Amino acid sequence: MSPSHDPPMQAPQRALTESDFMRLFVKHETALRAFARSILPNWNAVDDAIQEASVTMWQKFSQLNGEDGFLPWAKVILRFKCLNAVTGLRRDGRLLSDEVLKQIADEAEAIEAERIAEIRSALQDCMTEFSRPHQELLMAPYQGNVQLTKLADDCGKTVNAFYKLLGRLRVKLSACVQQRLQMEAS
Incomplete structure (x- = not known):
């Protein structure tokens, strides 16, 4: 009998619970607020966008496949809420163009991801x-x-x-x- 070349079976992932959502949201709230602030002109708008995004995240949480993907997934939802908020804010005064805001959001996300990687690396080194x-x-x-x-x-x-x-x-x-x-x- 020849050895099997089938890939090893992975244990099925545990379904994420409401408790998991709350823990992950609280864990990443500061990063989400910083991300929203990079797009929105003031903290009141950030609070509103976070609130709207959290409702959408809660409604769509069952679509998330694992805890590791929470922050990127949440940022996508928050980004759309922020850009929608910008449209509303434009009626109240002058804001940057959508293109400039999109570029700022892209750069903020890249910088934050790079910073998180640096911190993780330093943390791993220090733990040793x-x-x-x-x-x-x-x-x-x-x-x-x-x-x-x-x-x-x-x-x-x-x-x-x-x-x-x-x-x-x-x-x-x-x-x-x-x-x-x-x-x-x-």
């Missing part, structure tokens, strides 16, 4: 400077349903001591990332 247990501790709060009080108990620490250790590790990680980003910039 920590011991395995400290890496796990830093990542634990982002692993889903992990209860930090249980982690503290598992580590043999009081909750207060656990949070202090986690805080010190985060400060050290943040300083490392900032230092690497500054080195790359110069």
